[in-house]
Amino acid sequence: xxxxxxxxxxxxxxxxxxxxxxxxxVNGAVAFFAKVGLEGKTRDLATHLGITxxxxxxxxxxxxxxxxxxxxxxxxxxLSPAWPRRLSDRAVPLRTRLLAFYTDYxxxxxEYEWMRIFMFSGLAGAELNRxxxxxxxxxxxxxLLEEIRVASxxxxxxxxxxxxxxxxxxxxxxxxxxxYRMPSPEDPSQAIERAVDRFLQAFxxxxxxxxx
Amino acid sequence: xxxxxxxxxxxxxxxxxxxxxxxxxVNGAVAFFAKVGLEGKTRDLATHLGITxxxxxxxxxxxxxxxxxxxxxxxxxxLSPAWPRRLSDRAVPLRTRLLAFYTDYxxxxxEYEWMRIFMFSGLAGAELNRxxxxxxxxxxxxxLLEEIRVASxxxxxxxxxxxxxxxxxxxxxxxxxxxYRMPSPEDPSQAIERAVDRFLQAFxxxxxxxxx
DNA sequence: CCTTTTAAAGATCATATGATCAATAAGGTT
DNA sequence: AACCTTATTGATCATATGATCTTTAAAAGG
Numbered sequence: 001x002x003x004x005x006x007x008x009x010x011x012x013x014x015x016x017x018x019x020x021x022x023x024x025x026v027n028g029a030v031a032f033f034a035k036v037g038l039e040g041k042t043r044d045l046a047t048h049l050g051i052t053x054x055x056x057x058x059x060x061x062x063x064x065x066x067x068x069x070x071x072x073x074x075x076x077x078x079l080s081p082a083w084p085r086r087l088s089d090r091a092v093p094l095r096t097r098l099l100a101f102y103t104d105y106x107x108x109x110x111e112y113e114w115m116r117i118f119m120f121s122g123l124a125g126a127e128l129n130r131x132x133x134x135x136x137x138x139x140x141x142x143x144l145l146e147e148i149r150v151a152s153x154x155x156x157x158x159x160x161x162x163x164x165x166x167x168x169x170x171x172x173x174x175x176x177x178x179x180y181r182m183p184s185p186e187d188p189s190q191a192i193e194r195a196v197d198r199f200l201q202a203f204x205x206x207x208x209x210x211x212x
Numbered sequence: 213x214x215x216x217x218x219x220x221x222x223x224x225x226x227x228x229x230x231x232x233x234x235x236x237x238v239n240g241a242v243a244f245f246a247k248v249g250l251e252g253k254t255r256d257l258a259t260h261l262g263i264t265x266x267x268x269x270x271x272x273x274x275x276x277x278x279x280x281x282x283x284x285x286x287x288x289x290x291l292s293p294a295w296p297r298r299l300s301d302r303a304v305p306l307r308t309r310l311l312a313f314y315t316d317y318x319x320x321x322x323e324y325e326w327m328r329i330f331m332f333s334g335l336a337g338a339e340l341n342r343x344x345x346x347x348x349x350x351x352x353x354x355x356l357l358e359e360i361r362v363a364s365x366x367x368x369x370x371x372x373x374x375x376x377x378x379x380x381x382x383x384x385x386x387x388x389x390x391x392y393r394m395p396s397p398e399d400p401s402q403a404i405e406r407a408v409d410r411f412l413q414a415f416x417x418x419x420x421x422x423x424x
Numbered sequence: 425c426c427t428t429t430t431a432a433a434g435a436t437c438a439t440a441t442g443a444t445c446a447a448t449a450a451g452g453t454t
Numbered sequence: 455a456a457c458c459t460t461a462t463t464g465a466t467c468a469t470a471t472g473a474t475c476t477t478t479a480a481a482a483g484g
Contacts, residue, residue: 172380
């Protein structure tokens with residue numbers, strides 16, 4: 001009988017530089033936990049990685065420490081620090097800024113690993129999750145609200161709930177795709193564009209909805 | 213030392229009719245799994261219920277069977293069979309129908325237990341989840357799309373992605389509240405009303421946005 | 425009050441799981 | 455080729471966990 005945590009017999013033992021091995025483990029853990037959830041078992045992860053279970057604990061103090069590394073890996077660079085400034089650049093038409101942001105942002109978040117790890121960590125009440133959403137609120141949506149108000153030409157002016165509605169409607173595309181695994185558009189850019197235009201139409205004089 | 217799965221010493225042993233006990237277990241399991249996730253441990257659940265862990269298996273074949281009962285309990289009556297007909301009742305103004313639906317629907321789904329169990333089961337790939345969303349698509353959004361197209365007075369006509377965007381933007385209120393635990397409006401009806409009005413404004417001659 | 429039924433508890437099993445540590449061998453250095 | 459360092463393995467531990475089974479006692483019937 002094979003002992004617990006041993007490697008599949010045929011595979012040769014490969015020695016890697018610690019940094020490289022650590023990175024391989026984190027990347028594998030991201031994929032693995034995204035698929036099965038944060039309660040995924042270390043032995044299954046090790047099998048996926050083609051290493052022994054005990055090796056994981058050579059690189060991480062505990063499973064929790066590994067999950068923290070997964071969080072760090074996945075949350076990193078997910079919100080570019082350049083956006084608050086770019087969103088407030090009034091030299092560029094508001095519609096262009098909004099579309100640029102959501103085109104860029106959706107390409108970052110409509111991704112299997114991110115969507116699912118974000119949801120798993122949200123359900124688990126992870127601190128990083130709250131900080132991320134807080135950052136989204138203060139650094140993205142708040143400036144955006146101000147910009148739309150300034151550009152607002154109609155009597156009606158948007159509030160923060162309206163902005164969360166715009167945001168949520170767009171994010172929900174990714175939720176349908178990666179959480180619920182529903183059929184969804186391969187290219188979401190058109191849906192995003194239409195959502196943004198409907199939003200602007202409600203508060204601003206429409207810049208240019210279509211060319212037809 | 214207390215044996216595994218025994219009850220807290222002070223509590224008297226209470227005998228209940230099987231149906232009643234079973235219902236108490238299911239209700240407790242809904243609350244428990246909503247809070248900690250479907251990987252919650254049977255012993256913790258039993259403690260919450262004030263019963264022994266072994267008693268759970270007197271009423272359910274296995275933990276999976278219990279979770280199926282939780283699904284059934286939570287998914288039941290979540291989509292009223294009357295809505296497809298009501299949404300197509302052209303004697304009522306479209307805006308009124310839409311608002312009635314989302315007011316009613318949001319009061320059903322903006323609920324801690326539902327939101328979280330739905331998300332947990334979605335991440336787990338539960339069959340019931342897919343069937344629910346399929347039903348939402350075919351029985352609610354499809355008729356709705358037809359109604360809006362009929363009422364559409366502008367050149368632009370909505371597609372299914374637009375409707376999912378409306379839907380997602382509204383559902384996202386509940387996600388913010390119960391999954392991410394963010395501050396959110398105690399009464400979402402105003403946000404819903406504004407989202408619906410923005411949507412109709414884009415495709416139909418606006419019926420009545422505000423009275424001011 | 426005694427008997428009977430069976431809901432519920434208590435004890436226990438087999439396996440799973442995170443974690444530890446000594447033994448091994450891959451790969452670089454001399 | 456011999457040697458050394460240390461990445462990786464294999465064995466193992468302590469506890470957790472789903473599940474089973476025997477024992478106990480609450481409540482209904484007479």
